[in-house]
Amino acid sequence: MNIDSTIISGYQSLHDIGYLLAGKHQVVLVSDKNIIGLAPVQSLLAQLNNAGCGVSIIDSVPPEPSQHDVATILETLNKQRVDLVIGVGGGSVLDVAKLLSLLCAGDVKVTLNGLLAGEKPQRRTTSLLIPTTAGTGSEATPNAILAIPEKETKIGIITPLMLPDYVALVPELTTSMPARIAASTGIDALCHLFECFTSVIANPVSDNYALVGMKKLFASIEKSVAEPENLEARLNMLWASYYGGASIAHAGTHLVHAMSYPLGGKYHIPHGVANAILLVPCMAFIRPAAVSKFAQAYDLIPDADLLLGEEDKSHALVEYFDALVHRLDLPVKLSQLSITPDDIAYLSQGAIEVQRLIKNVPMQIEKKHLEEIYQSIR
Template sequence: MHINSTVLSGQGVLQNIDYLINDRNHILFVTDKNIINLAPVQQLIKEIKATAPHVTLVDDIPPEPSNHDVDALLKRMAVADADLVVGVGGGSVLDVAKLLSVLCVKSSGVTLESLLAGEKPTKRCTSLLIPTTAGTGSEATPNAILAIPEKNTKQGIISPVMLPDYVCLVPELTTSMPKRIAASTGVDALCHLIECFTATISNPVGNNYALMGMQKLFKHIESSTNNANDLEGKLNMLWASYYGGAAIAHAGTHLVHAMSYPLGGKYHIPHGVANAILLVPCMEFVRDAVVDKFAQAYDLLPDANLVLTAEQKSIELVKYFRGLVERLGLPTKLQELNVSPDDLPYLVDAALDVKRLMNNVPKTVKREDVLAIYQSLL
């Protein structure tokens, strides 16, 4: 998949994007109630309103949006053609912005229902995505993930047409993240990187993105989480997240994400938190099938012991994952999130039904394997 987005990054980069918003007739600005109050975002909205004759502001994208949320938004907007969609926020906001870049083109011929049914879009309006968390990598993926309440799970709408024209990585926009969100979104980025690197459909292009991303993430995830004003660390985490998204675009995630989808769909557990709980047991399960790749990843740790054997390195990498989740203060047991043991049969069936991702797992996964992983977290 060819990613042809123009990426602008660094402190103050929002002060130099006039050329992106000038000469637009209708700009659709998509964000949420928390992000819209940030001073740089307010300034950007002010500049947009001073430039474009028509501005539609959507500031109520919920966390983990559902198909019903997007459908209600479309009806409320009475969607007209837009010249430019600007999405500013976390993964949920960016996913909805990508969908709107397609659905706000009347001549696209697609609807939300047809996209969920598998129809592929062929056109979109110009789009600019600005992440405010360093985790989802949505700005670099062709995916938009929606909750489907009727099925207690999530579904991905996937098309390279949704890849944005422009991306801005602005570290000062991530300084307002609470520590818990910085931690969970950072681990989400880690899951993207290590899963894509070890997936059955991994390839040299995706692997390069994954390795570059892990090198940045291992060095900066803890310092940038613990110090909200670590702008260098924040920028490196934004790049790690972007590389994770680019790895998804060229490969794909597998076991962690397949098993986290039902947790998010049924219990509405934040995606990064669900991934953090599953990271260690899922990586323990696949380790023996990807020893050499785990060893490569281990070598990127700042304090890696390079004299260890590949087998030893792979084991130490899983230990690092366990320690990282604990040091970041993220949940490690499902009881902490009020998940009932009675729901395990449903969770197992729902996870196995995410065949798009289960097919990427680097070893055979049986029903009893998935059940054992969930049970290990009780």
């Protein structure tokens, strides 16, 4: 099976995709109620109707979907065989769409519980993913993240079969994002790019994606938040997010994401907000182990002082991250999220258990280090 995605991008790029619908009879469109009414999505639905497709619309995906939410959706679909799954939304919507592309492919051996247990599927149905936020990069990753309420954590289901057939990067679909969402999802994209760039399993392919993505992000993140109708900035952020996802597919995130997981799993802190709080202390902690990579990233900032030495550049990058989070008016302390010092032991234990990410950190990490970082932002 071909697992390379065809990418469609640009203003009004959804207005003529009838050629993708040839031979498709049963379509599942995963979105949410706020997005279904947008003009580009209505255009897409009109094309599906004109092509004679039967369309099942799922618009009930919550912000942090659990395995129970996906099970409920599967019951709604009643085991129907699907020719095309379309996801239009943020990372949660896209993750659910990717899972449905496996679970609605007619492979009776694949179940949701099996995927959660690590079983590997053999097939998927055709998929088209259309992000409406610029941060998760879900459209470019082989991952789907589900909350597991019983364990107060999240689990990542990973298989290259979830890489979609088609991706559409449509900037006008992101202009209705509130500034705070645009800011926090943008920081999520930054974390993907920079964590993958500094991961111990980084490689020339992931580095190339990360460098291109960071250059676009540094040039556009603040402009996209301040000027929501700036389609060039919004498209640059969509591409930065996509490159972040591609970086994950070839390398992997590490400390910020490991420490943000328990914040989301138990306290339901939005993922981008948790990452924003953790970005600066985590990067300050690992900086001595990746000075050269920090300096390379610093050089991509539009106003970077290129005459600085590597050590000074590495410090300057951490200072830039700190200033950026403040300028975007995102939280910087756990207390702003009603997380108390009494919660730090739980958070540290939850983070150290995310070994698939902790092992990617470019230095040895113990539970005491995680406690120190959480304490520094209490």
